[in-house]
Amino acid sequence: MTTSASRALIPLGIFLALAALLFYGLGQNPREIPSPLVDKPAPDFALASLKAPDRTLTKDLLRGKVSLVNVWASWCPSCRQEHAELMRIARENDVQIIGLNWKDNRPEALQMLQRFGDPYSEIIYDPDNKTGIDWGVYGAPETFVVDGDGIIRHKRIGPIDQQVWESEIRPIIERYSAKKS
Amino acid sequence: MMRPTLKALATAGLLTGAIAIGTAHAFTLEEFTFEDPAKTHEFRDLVGKLRCLVCQNESLAGSQASVAQDLRKEVYRMMREGKSRQEVVDFLVERYGDFVLYDPPIKPSTYVLWFGPFLFVGFGAFLLLRTLQRKKEEPEQDLSETEQERLRQLLAKPGNQQD
Numbered sequence: 607m608t609t610s611a612s613r614a615l616i617p618l619g620i621f622l623a624l625a626a627l628l629f630y631g632l633g634q635n636p637r638e639i640p641s642p643l644v645d646k647p648a649p650d651f652a653l654a655s656l657k658a659p660d661r662t663l664t665k666d667l668l669r670g671k672v673s674l675v676n677v678w679a680s681w682c683p684s685c686r687q688e689h690a691e692l693m694r695i696a697r698e699n700d701v702q703i704i705g706l707n708w709k710d711n712r713p714e715a716l717q718m719l720q721r722f723g724d725p726y727s728e729i730i731y732d733p734d735n736k737t738g739i740d741w742g743v744y745g746a747p748e749t750f751v752v753d754g755d756g757i758i759r760h761k762r763i764g765p766i767d768q769q770v771w772e773s774e775i776r777p778i779i780e781r782y783s784a785k786k787s
Numbered sequence: 788m789m790r791p792t793l794k795a796l797a798t799a800g801l802l803t804g805a806i807a808i809g810t811a812h813a814f815t816l817e818e819f820t821f822e823d824p825a826k827t828h829e830f831r832d833l834v835g836k837l838r839c840l841v842c843q844n845e846s847l848a849g850s851q852a853s854v855a856q857d858l859r860k861e862v863y864r865m866m867r868e869g870k871s872r873q874e875v876v877d878f879l880v881e882r883y884g885d886f887v888l889y890d891p892p893i894k895p896s897t898y899v900l901w902f903g904p905f906l907f908v909g910f911g912a913f914l915l916l917r918t919l920q921r922k923k924e925e926p927e928q929d930l931s932e933t934e935q936e937r938l939r940q941l942l943a944k945p946g947n948q949q950d
Contacts, residue, residue: 742882744840
């Protein structure tokens with residue numbers, strides 16, 4: 607009697623396990639595609655600066671300290687949404703934020719910075735998606751954490767808000783900043 | 788009576804205009820041709836087998852996303868330079884991951900994907916065979932004496948004969 611009763615519970619168990627698995631799947635975001643570049647050296651680039659068109663920016667920017675490389679564009683609403691948070695991060699923390707202005711045009715990009723402030727220490731101007739393709743960018747905003755040796759340590763897809771900053775980005779920056787000093 | 792019709796006509800005209808403008812901007816594969824038709828064919832085949840990361844259920848060939856157009860241009864440029872199909876695929880996988888492939892490679896992280904279905908089928912077959920085996924082992928119960936008698940009576944009844 608007990609064996610047949612417990613045997614009858616097996617399908618229920620399988621059902622519950624399957625339901626739990628599928629429920630977990632619901633919480634996953636299919637848009638967040640893990641980047642194969644994490645823990646690899648950041649791809650080289652040589653592009654003009656957005657703010658000073660005659661200056662060429664290269665990967666040397668990323669050496670020596672942990673950087674956030676933030677992919678943004680003036681046409682991207684989520685970038686505007688995250689802009690205030692980037693301003694706050696730049697103000698309150700000692701982390702250099704490098705902008706990668708992506709598939710945008712110079713006047714509109716500069717206008718956005720004029721209106722909403724400029725959290726970036728340097729901005730790479732990539733209107734033709736050159737560096738974007740090398741970095742595996744497929745949407746904006748995206749943010750890479752690059753350590754002082756120029757290795758990509760994390761990729762955030764989608765806007766950064768305070769919660770993302772505190773729980774996801776800041777711990778990684780602190781880990782790799784500590785390693786340096 | 789005339790005015791509403793005119794208005795409707797004007798609206799229809801505007802709408803058609805908007806649609807025309809919309810389609811004028813659509814990306815097509817027409818701009819990507821090679822002197823060698825076989826290469827053009829290969830290009831179309833390749834972009835049809837790569838996945839667009841923005842609109843994930845579309846191939847690179849069919850997607851209207853601007854990133855897809857950039858990648859089509861890149862694939863086209865590489866093929867013009869004489870890069871092989873494998874080199875193009877490696878280039879994209881290096882940057883975007885296996886996700887760009889509709890046909891993911893067999894490696895430890897995809898074992899479940901590739902072999903999971905066989906495991907399920909195997910497990911199902913095992914359960915099925917075992918149940919059938921059990922059934923065979925339990926012989927069907929014979930009729931008791933009284934039941935046998937009743938059966939004989941029923942069969943012997945003339946009314947039950949089939950014609």
